[in-house]
Amino acid sequence: MSNDVMIYANDLSKSFGTFRALDKINFEVKRGEIVGFLGPNGAGKSTTMRILTCFISPTSGTVRVNGHDVFDAPLQVRENLGYLPQRAPLYLEMSVLEYLRFAADLRNLDADTFRKRAKSVVEVCGLAQVLGREIRHLSHGYRQRVGLAQALIHDPPILILDEPTSDLDPNEKAEFLDYLKQIGEQRTVMLSTHNLAEVEASCARAIIVSRGRIVADGPLDDIRAKSGRVRYVVSVQESSGTAGYKGRGEPPKKSEVQSAFGAVGGVKKIDELPTDERAHAFELVSDRDVDLRPDVFRVAADKGWVLLELHRDAQTLEDVFRSLTIGDERRNRQLGPDGDGRDEEDDAGADDQADAPPREGSRDRHEKTASDRS
Amino acid sequence: MRNIWIIARRDLRAQFNSPVAYVVIGGTMFLVGVLFFLIPHVGNAFMGSFWELDRASMDQLFLYLPPLMCLFVVPAVTMRTIAAERGSGTLELLITMPVRDSDVILGKFIASLSVVLILLAATLLYPIAMFFWPWNLGPLDWPTLWAGYLGCLLFSSAAVAVGMMLSSLTESDVIAFFMTSATLSVLYAIGWMAALIPGVLGDAVEFLSFQTRYQSFARGLVDTRAVLYFLSVATVCILVSFRALESRKWS
Numbered sequence: 001m002s003n004d005v006m007i008y009a010n011d012l013s014k015s016f017g018t019f020r021a022l023d024k025i026n027f028e029v030k031r032g033e034i035v036g037f038l039g040p041n042g043a044g045k046s047t048t049m050r051i052l053t054c055f056i057s058p059t060s061g062t063v064r065v066n067g068h069d070v071f072d073a074p075l076q077v078r079e080n081l082g083y084l085p086q087r088a089p090l091y092l093e094m095s096v097l098e099y100l101r102f103a104a105d106l107r108n109l110d111a112d113t114f115r116k117r118a119k120s121v122v123e124v125c126g127l128a129q130v131l132g133r134e135i136r137h138l139s140h141g142y143r144q145r146v147g148l149a150q151a152l153i154h155d156p157p158i159l160i161l162d163e164p165t166s167d168l169d170p171n172e173k174a175e176f177l178d179y180l181k182q183i184g185e186q187r188t189v190m191l192s193t194h195n196l197a198e199v200e201a202s203c204a205r206a207i208i209v210s211r212g213r214i215v216a217d218g219p220l221d222d223i224r225a226k227s228g229r230v231r232y233v234v235s236v237q238e239s240s241g242t243a244g245y246k247g248r249g250e251p252p253k254k255s256e257v258q259s260a261f262g263a264v265g266g267v268k269k270i271d272e273l274p275t276d277e278r279a280h281a282f283e284l285v286s287d288r289d290v291d292l293r294p295d296v297f298r299v300a301a302d303k304g305w306v307l308l309e310l311h312r313d314a315q316t317l318e319d320v321f322r323s324l325t326i327g328d329e330r331r332n333r334q335l336g337p338d339g340d341g342r343d344e345e346d347d348a349g350a351d352d353q354a355d356a357p358p359r360e361g362s363r364d365r366h367e368k369t370a371s372d373r374s
Numbered sequence: 375m376r377n378i379w380i381i382a383r384r385d386l387r388a389q390f391n392s393p394v395a396y397v398v399i400g401g402t403m404f405l406v407g408v409l410f411f412l413i414p415h416v417g418n419a420f421m422g423s424f425w426e427l428d429r430a431s432m433d434q435l436f437l438y439l440p441p442l443m444c445l446f447v448v449p450a451v452t453m454r455t456i457a458a459e460r461g462s463g464t465l466e467l468l469i470t471m472p473v474r475d476s477d478v479i480l481g482k483f484i485a486s487l488s489v490v491l492i493l494l495a496a497t498l499l500y501p502i503a504m505f506f507w508p509w510n511l512g513p514l515d516w517p518t519l520w521a522g523y524l525g526c527l528l529f530s531s532a533a534v535a536v537g538m539m540l541s542s543l544t545e546s547d548v549i550a551f552f553m554t555s556a557t558l559s560v561l562y563a564i565g566w567m568a569a570l571i572p573g574v575l576g577d578a579v580e581f582l583s584f585q586t587r588y589q590s591f592a593r594g595l596v597d598t599r600a601v602l603y604f605l606s607v608a609t610v611c612i613l614v615s616f617r618a619l620e621s622r623k624w625s
Contacts, residue, residue, distance in 0.1 A: 056622060056623045057624060078472040089462055090464065090467070106380055150467075
């Protein structure tokens with residue numbers, strides 16, 4: 001059982017001076033898993049990956065990769081890994097083939113194995129056309145592919161990819177994600193990204209980090225269910241336009257619509273959505289277990305309004321991600337580098353007060369998900 | 375061990391893939407030529423250029439080569455070693471391969487030293503062309519010449535190590551260049567001032583200067599104290615570079 005844990009991090013912390021980049025994070029990744037490592041910029045994704053690859057050392061905590069400790073056996077850890085750092089930093093003056101050979105040499109592959117591995121890696125990364133070209137003349141997309149190719153050259157059991165798709169165009173991205181599923185069958189893959197669509201396309205599990213802490217960790221469906229909320233979109237005709245008003249009496253005013261829908265039982269929150277002058281559109285948020293659609297329809301029908309749209313959205317991963325991490329981003333922006341700026345930021349302080357309730361809410365959710373997990 | 379050679383080979387190839395190595399070697403050969411044949415000795419009014427000296431001696435070469443190395447050659451060769459890799463991020467990819475930090479440092483040291491050695495080998499053209507073939511201007515004291523080259527080799531090892539150390543402390547190759555150039559020039563030039571400073575301080579300056587240490591080799595004397603001095607400087611600087619590279623883990 002413990003054999004199947006490929007990446008193990010226990011109470012992992014990292015401080016840069018007084019800044020805590022990682023604060024006691026715990027996670028495990030098992031053989032054959034593809035894990036999306038998510039978080040806003042500066043949340044600690046790259047730091048974690050650099051610790052896993054022994055580029056930097058943790059301040060405290062235990063990390064084992066395929067059973068090897070990062071302190072005691074960094075070379076064995078690295079032998080078990082293929083790593084693609086952010087933005088694929090490669091030696092620009094080398095040709096693709098030279099670079100792959102250099103990586104293979106350092107990985108101690110003999111000429112025969114190299115030939116075999118290079119052939120398959122070049123094929124899957126689509127590098128056949130550019131093998132002889134200097135890396136400096138390649139586009140960023142191709143450089144990223146070369147970076148991936150060097151990470152795969154020694155057929156490692158674990159792949160760590162730091163924002164592997166950031167420089168790819170949409171076609172390349174789709175291709176890459178397909179490919180990732182393919183190679184992920186026998187390997188453990190950990191990829192960091194802030195593109196949630198990619199995680200939904202390729203990973204079964206996600207770890208969401210924010211300000212150096214794990215705020216959610218689990219199968220995507222569980223994470224989606226985390227917030228336990230459902231969102232409805234309703235729009236009501238506001239003016240006749242060219243087609244003429246089809247409702248009873250005068251078209252309703254915005255405030256009328258808002259208060260009527262806001263009064264429906266089960267509505268937690270109502271927000272206006274942007275539309276043109278022909279409709280009033282609102283977003284209603286409710287708990288998961290009640291369906292508001294019949295009540296909303298009833299209200300509109302009783303008032304004689306024309307219902308243009310009514311649908312229900314399950315919360316997307318993106319919403320969950322935002323709700324889990326947004327409080328932190330907001331706080332980052334307010335505090336900035338020089339701490340609690342008192343005098344000149346009185347106005348900001350007032351905004352801060354206004355924003356306080358939702359932020360408190362999201363903080364609570366952090367605590368809850370963190371405790372759910374453990 | 376194997377990794378050291380792989381890294382050294384790659385670095386050496388990178389030096390010759392960019393124009394830096396060619397410009398440095400070509401430019402130095404040209405400057406040495408000009409100084410050697412045309413310009414009278416700067417420091418000593420009694421010595422003229424090679425022709426006016428009228429002796430079968432390569433003193434002039436050993437007089438001009440080390441300052442040029444301090445000012446241009448070594449800084450240009452070593453500036454990129456670690457600073458540029460750190461700046462562009464390639465260091466991260468290199469270090470996360472299964473290599474020791476010491477492999478990286480030694481590989482880079484060997485590669486930079488090799489470029490300087492190639493330059494030294496090229497300057498052998500002067501004594502060969504004038505005293506062996508096609509011309510034979512007189513009986514050259516070859517052992518003195520070899521002592522001078524041994525001095526150059528030791529001197530370059532120390533200088534390259536200093537350059538690499540300074541390169542490992544910054545992310546910018548321009549800063550690395552100027553720091554190295556300034557440090558080496560000062561280390562060299564204080565030798566000329568040592569005579570003017572009285573007492574213990576003067577002795578200390580003389581002890582530290584690359585120039586006074588190197589002088590004995592140029593005269594054909596292999597001084598073990600100087601050998602040890604250059605080797606110690608090289609070792610200490612290599613160790614500091616190693617620590618500087620390692621410090622990324624803890625900062």
